[in-house]
Amino acid sequence: MQRLRIPVVVLLAVATWFFVGALRLHAAPSAAARHRKLSVYSFTMKSLGGKTVHLSQYRGKVIFLVNTASKCGFTPQYAGLEKLYKTYAGQGLVILGFPSNDFGHQEPGTAKQISTFCTVHYGVTFPMFAKIDVKGPHQCALYRYLTWRNTDPQFAGVVRWNFEKFLISRKGRIVARFRSAVKPESAIVVAAIKKQLAK
Numbered sequence: 001m002q003r004l005r006i007p008v009v010v011l012l013a014v015a016t017w018f019f020v021g022a023l024r025l026h027a028a029p030s031a032a033a034r035h036r037k038l039s040v041y042s043f044t045m046k047s048l049g050g051k052t053v054h055l056s057q058y059r060g061k062v063i064f065l066v067n068t069a070s071k072c073g074f075t076p077q078y079a080g081l082e083k084l085y086k087t088y089a090g091q092g093l094v095i096l097g098f099p100s101n102d103f104g105h106q107e108p109g110t111a112k113q114i115s116t117f118c119t120v121h122y123g124v125t126f127p128m129f130a131k132i133d134v135k136g137p138h139q140c141a142l143y144r145y146l147t148w149r150n151t152d153p154q155f156a157g158v159v160r161w162n163f164e165k166f167l168i169s170r171k172g173r174i175v176a177r178f179r180s181a182v183k184p185e186s187a188i189v190v191a192a193i194k195k196q197l198a199k
Helices: 008-027 031-036 077-091 111-122 141-147 187-197
Strands: 044-046 052-054 062-068 093-099 165-168 174-178
Touching: 062 077, 062 187, 077 093, 077 111, 077 187, 165 187, 174 187
Parallel strands: 062 093
Antiparallel strands: 044 052, 062 165, 165 174
């Protein structure tokens, strides 16, 4: 029986192909793998006053993150948010407000107008940030992270309206999400916040 002879060049080519493929698998983790290394602390935002804010400065705190609007039926929730902030800030809670004009164009104002509105009508003292897109083609990176399935399937999905709320643990991970109609002072929200503050 005649032996099948495979040219050395072919063998080398095949070996090289497998070797390079293995290197690529080892050196280039998937987008999902890279994403899992992110946390809320990975992002940098602009404050309502235009200053750069590294969210890593809130490391170790419990974060209650809300997309806001000045002309929405849920706008009175600013009062509940401020009350939460004043009640629990001393225990490590920080509330971060992110104005957005994505829903019904209900946040059309400038940064100065938004700041004045929040201060005059609701006495807001918690950190407020520059207006962003929380959905759509221009969605900011922070909200892309918050709503992406690879972050946490349990809390994934598009933001549906103003005043949706994300609760972030002291380790920078999403632990709860509340829809717009859930008031900041509701028992379910307060209980979730207290649970995280106790850790």
